[in-house]
Amino acid sequence: MIKHLVRLVITGLMASSLLAQAADIPVTASAAVNVKTSSKSTTDHSKLEALKGPFKTGPEVTKACLSCHNTAGHQVMKSIHWTWETKNPTTGKLVGKKWTANNFCGSPISNEARCTSCHAGYGWADKNFDFTNQDNVDCLACHDNTGTYKKFGTDAGHPLYADREFEPMEGPPGKKMFKAPDLTQIAQHVGKPGRANCGACHFSGGGGDAVKHGDLDSSLKNPPRELDVHMAKDGANLVCADCHTFNAHQPSGSRYAATAKDKHGFDLPKDDHNRATCESCHGFVPHKEAKINNHTNKVACQTCHIPEFARGGIATKMLWDWSTAGKMDAAGKPLFIKDDHGHLKYSAAKGDFEYGENVRPEYKWYNGIVHPVSITDKFDDSKVLELNRVEGSAADPNSRIWPFKVMRGKQAYDTENKTLVVNHVFGDDDTALWKHYDYAKSIKAGMDYAGFPYSGKFGFIETRMNWFITHMVAPKEKAVPCQECHTRAADGRLAEITDIYLPGRDRNTLVDTLGWLAIAGAIAAGLIHGTARFISRRRQGSKS
């Protein structure tokens, strides 16, 4: 059904762009997008009085949007895109970027102006941000259809309002000119979010393209079918929101409350408008072969259908060791070293990195319940700290085997209080790590700012983080072949999943030993008996 709709839209799009060419109208990328929206939408936003502009700031545009869409602001303000926090539905604990820390940049606390360049709002520059002012909602980040809107990296969620010269910390030396987007033009060309809208933040999680997720990067803006069968133009040509359906601006599909096993199945005819599971469109029995359908109770679709992540040619970070940050070169300048592929492998600001492309995931039982460690949680520092342990086992009927990117990290913690710390990395002040390369100052500043208890002593602890892999679904002919799990090889994909009997891998040693002895005995008996017959017959032959 969706496929047909999509085809209809493509056909319509092609037809209308042909018409446009025939009429000698130059078709630019943004104009083509406009054709797409105007062909579906009942409103041509460029004709609206309220959007005449000119607009000088983001909040001005928002006010104009809300003059018609008068409930949208309050809807967005309830969403995790705005609050950056949510209640873990099973544990009741408050989680989200506001409370937990990852092993990438750590925590947005005290680093707001940088981190909130991915907040669906304007002006979250410090902890005094007004979360109740709907004029601070950023409509354009998601609804820009021109592809020209861009929130600036260090302006607390604002785009540039005037062209600016800027030298990125880890880029090539020298200032670069950054152009301010034309807010009036953009405001007049808004519509449903496309892959690039979501991707502007979600492809760059962790501070850069492909860094965080492994299965989300800019190669998905226009992916080949091989990379993503759902989003490829010659595949289903879906956009993110076709699966991550929104209900009153609330996105479906969550890492804090994942649906590890969908029991709802097909969304239609009883549509809950939550399509962020494979089963929503593919149902419970998607394969022709019953034996393969039998797997779906215990094995997540992703496990077979995403053989590797980071397949789009962009490497994802696999290791981030903060403990080595702060090295200077001979000239006393912060050191930045790139590897042969042009990836930063050492940054004075961030430490050592390792990258991976076409990475085989790790596999774990997962029932959708995750236990993120909050910054103030005490932990045992004698072992590797798992920042977001996922729950599940073979015995748990809600669990399935899921693929994960396991991010390895080493990050600062309070060695006395045994808690994580807030590391103040970004800011134009005298404590920020990325300015002064001094952990003692940056951690103290971060903890003071957050108001969390800090002993003043810090060390570094090895951490792990689980990122379940669910995008970059390959075409079915590229699914993981059976024998990559059903094998005795030590590097079998499910070698770590030991609480099940896995045909092709497992056996009963006693039965196998006795069995092979029986077969060997049968063959030996035949050979001995036959040889004896042969010899005795020859003897008798020679006698007669």
Added chain:
Amino acid sequence: MSSERIYIYKRYERFWHWSQALLIITMMITGFEVHGTYTLLGFKKAVQLHTLAAWTLITLWAFTIFWQFTTGEWRQYLPSLKNVMAMVHYYTIGIFTNAPHPFHKTVVQKHNPLQRLAYLALLAFISPLIWGSGLLYLFYGNWANLGVDRYLSLEAVAVAHTAGAFMITAFFFIHVYLTTTGHTVFAHIKAMITGWEDADEHHA
């Protein structure tokens, strides 16, 4: 050459035997691949071929059971302890001293007493073990619907099936060896191909 020839294996019987042989060999090869013993076709193809061969053999057996009962041939499998010791004596001693075979095949008695016992064991013990565990294995995904998931584990079923597989494989090798014990090495195999057996060979 005064030997008498008797027509002992009828056309259906020979068809059954050889197609069953082919299917069982296929299942042994694919089965041990599924078991992880080696890699030959790849796990998926091995499972598919194993399953296909199983269903084909079930179909073949349906016809064969019908044939056994309509022709009365099922009586060939009735056990008898008479002359079992004579057979044991023959295989352990007589065969080496060129003693005459104590059993003479006839159309109504084509299996010797040891064979009868062996086939009965196969039918009564190994066969139910293999088919029972195999079908449960095959329908693993339906255990919950059938209400048997509380009593079974995949491991128990798989291990039982493997045990059966080892038994049938051991049987296979002995069976193949014993075909060479006729008056010539290939006499029995020839009979199973043509249907005709040279009778009273020892008197010839």
